Amino acid sequence: xxxxxxxxxxxxxxxxxxxxxxxxxxxxxxxxxxxxxxxxxxxxxxxxxxxxxxxxxxxxxxxxxxxxxxxxxxxxxxxxxxxxxxxx
Amino acid sequence: xxxxxxxxxxxxxxxxxxxxxxxxxxxxxxxxxxxxxxxxxxxxxxxxxxxxxxxxxxxxxxxxxxxxxxxxxxxxxxxxxxxxxxxxxxxxxxxxxxxxxxxxxxxxxxxxxxxxxxxxxxxxxxxxxxxxxxxxxxxxxxxxxxxxxxxxxxxxxxxxxxxxxxxxxxxxxxxxxxxxxxxxxxxxxxxxxxxxxxxxxxxxxxxxxxxxxxxxxxxxxxxxxxxxxxxxxxxxxxxxxxxxxxxxxxxxxxxxxxxxxxxxxxxxxxxxxxxxxxxxxxxxxxxxxxxxxxxxxxxxxxxxxxxxxxxxxxxxxxxxxxxxxxxxxxxxxxxxxxxxxxxxxxxxxxxxxxxxxxxxxxxxxxxxxxxxxxxxxxxxxxxxxxxxxxxxxxxxxxxxxxxxxxxx
Numbered sequence: 001x002x003x004x005x006x007x008x009x010x011x012x013x014x015x016x017x018x019x020x021x022x023x024x025x026x027x028x029x030x031x032x033x034x035x036x037x038x039x040x041x042x043x044x045x046x047x048x049x050x051x052x053x054x055x056x057x058x059x060x061x062x063x064x065x066x067x068x069x070x071x072x073x074x075x076x077x078x079x080x081x082x083x084x085x086x087x088x
Numbered sequence: 089x090x091x092x093x094x095x096x097x098x099x100x101x102x103x104x105x106x107x108x109x110x111x112x113x114x115x116x117x118x119x120x121x122x123x124x125x126x127x128x129x130x131x132x133x134x135x136x137x138x139x140x141x142x143x144x145x146x147x148x149x150x151x152x153x154x155x156x157x158x159x160x161x162x163x164x165x166x167x168x169x170x171x172x173x174x175x176x177x178x179x180x181x182x183x184x185x186x187x188x189x190x191x192x193x194x195x196x197x198x199x200x201x202x203x204x205x206x207x208x209x210x211x212x213x214x215x216x217x218x219x220x221x222x223x224x225x226x227x228x229x230x231x232x233x234x235x236x237x238x239x240x241x242x243x244x245x246x247x248x249x250x251x252x253x254x255x256x257x258x259x260x261x262x263x264x265x266x267x268x269x270x271x272x273x274x275x276x277x278x279x280x281x282x283x284x285x286x287x288x289x290x291x292x293x294x295x296x297x298x299x300x301x302x303x304x305x306x307x308x309x310x311x312x313x314x315x316x317x318x319x320x321x322x323x324x325x326x327x328x329x330x331x332x333x334x335x336x337x338x339x340x341x342x343x344x345x346x347x348x349x350x351x352x353x354x355x356x357x358x359x360x361x362x363x364x365x366x367x368x369x370x371x372x373x374x375x376x377x378x379x380x381x382x383x384x385x386x387x388x389x390x391x392x393x394x395x396x397x398x399x400x401x402x403x404x405x406x407x408x409x410x411x412x413x414x415x416x417x418x419x420x421x422x423x424x425x426x427x428x429x430x431x432x433x434x435x436x437x438x439x440x441x442x443x444x445x446x447x448x449x450x451x452x453x454x455x456x457x458x459x460x461x462x463x464x465x466x467x468x469x470x471x472x473x474x475x476x477x478x479x480x481x482x483x484x485x486x487x488x489x490x491x492x493x494x495x496x
Contacts, residue, residue: 002318003321005324005328008318008325009291010190010291010300010325010329011188011189011300012312012314013293013310013312014309014312
């Protein structure tokens with residue numbers, strides 16, 4: 001349920017922490033990683049403007065809550081391991 | 089109890105600067121522009137002499153001046169600035185930001201005509217162009233009222249139930265540069281009235297009570313993005329804020345009058361001899377002094393004339409106006425600004441809309457006067473009163489809006 005005007009703090013101050021804005025909903029293309037091809041060079045991690053590429057110690061993962069689908073990771077991947085697939 | 093007061097010779101601008109000094113403002117960010125220049129000039133003198141502890145930010149434009157005020161106010165400071173005409177027009181974008189963020193900035197606008205042609209003298213076109221910007225707008229009649237209203241302005245703006253910027257207007261040159269005996273309250277009395285520091289209110293965010301200000305110990309998002317899903321609701325809340333400020337404006341005015349012994353009507357409207365009036369002039373600013381004096385003159389000649397000066401233009405006191413003007417058959421509204429391509433001046437719109445639902449609508453005439461500092465002599469006001477008097481019991485004339493004292 002969205003808040004009514006009486007429930008919104010004055011001055012339009014945000015009532016949630018910025019980590020709770022799931023900007024991934026803006027995405028129209030989704031990066032899909034081909035782990036067979038990935039050489040773990042971390043270029044995608046370096047270039048991602050939204051810090052949406054995570055490293056868990058073994059492999060990279062895309063945080064789809066925040067990935068806006070800009071495609072920079074796919075563009076920069078030297079081995080073509082990241083494909084941009086249209087969201088349905 | 090009325091406080092004993094010193095009388096000093098001050099022009100309107102100096103009176104404003106004196107009031108700002110006494111209100112212990114934390115930050116002033118301003119850019120000089122005639123006829124407001126004396127305010128910031130005088131205030132920077134106070135800074136240079138060490139009479140105030142204010143941080144004076146010199147900026148490169150009015151857009152930056154108000155932007156700096158917004159930033160300072162957002163960290164909880166008491167903030168003051170002043171501008172006029174083209175300066176205010178350059179601030180326009182930030183004028184809306186200040187009210188949207190509910191920042192209690194007090195800004196004095198010394199009314200001056202907008203370019204082009206360039207002109208430095210008084211009309212109300214500058215502040216009228218900001219009437220929809222969400223600021224409380226108070227127009228004063230003389231230097232004394234300008235002084236009093238700046239002090240009241242901080243109390244109104246910073247009131248937890250209001251939290252809105254306040255724009256205080258005085259007529260360029262007519263008030264700003266005219267010397268007057270001004271009664272000033274002792275510093276201590278003003279300090280007590282406005283409070284030594286701004287009281288920053290608390291809001292509830294994520295289950296916590298926090299101060300509504302930018303503070304690294306609890307970061308807030310002030311000035312977020314809000315699209316069609318929330319903007320509508322946020323503006324609804326802002327409309328509520330300004331509408332409900334009317335009562336506080338009156339209360340602050342009453343409280344101030346108990347300390348100072350000075351009253352400006354009920355703090356919102358200043359009525360003069362309207363009780364038995366059959367004709368009335370409605371106006372804003374320094375013109376009211378002339379109109380009131382002509383009221384006395386034409387009353388001696390048998391006309392039942394009166395004057396209503398609108399002190400608070402935003403929020404607009406429609407209900408009070410209805411109560412005061414109902415029963416007066418002919419009303420003349422004086423506008424010192426135009427709404428090009430519209431059906432008269434901006435004050436006339438407000439008055440007509442206020443009176444529309446009356447069972448017996450008055451005949452309302454509208455006169456554009458005094459553009460670019462053109463004087464409003466008593467003879468002109470007298471002519472208007474006689475014209476209004478002639479219209480009693482008559483049909484509405486074809487043209488209800490006209491320019492007065494204009495050469496053909």
